[in-house]
Amino acid sequence: MKEQKKRNLAAALRYDGSRDAAPKVIAKGQGIIADKIIELAKKNDIPIKNDPELVQILSKLDIDEQIPEDLYRAVAEILSFVYTMNSKLRDKNNLSS
Template sequence: MADTRKKAAALRYDAKKDAAPKVVAKGSGKIAEKILEIAKEHNIPIRDDPQLVEVLSTLDIYQEIPPELYRAVAEILAFVYRMTKKVQ
């Protein structure tokens, strides 16, 4: 039976310090809801991508994303950049 609970993952990327974005939070159910709540409270853009969340949820906290995810995460970073430019 498939797991139908909501899942979430949060990424952080500091181009000056990090070689690649890192997973800084992940979880399902109540934890996913809390991650989304905190993101909304801090006006952090949220993108719904269940397939990417599935992959990110297999990584350890503070683990840099592997090269095979660079393209997918680059698309998210571009989305975040566009969203934050609209807000400013």
């Protein structure tokens, strides 16, 4: 039996508290598109959180669609992760300056 490779799935969120009521899906895709989203995030030092269950749900939303209220808690955890990673990166850059 041939082993089937699991296809990557990715979703990107944006949140600007000054203009958005909630985070929005700004990119999503599977396979090559997901690989490109991940590659661009890495290239631009955007933190990546691996959460297969959440990305499954986010991938069902439309581009520019705000996340539904029932996902606020899960996305808040991701935003907390991102803010922590950004803070660590800033601290690291300040130390090396």
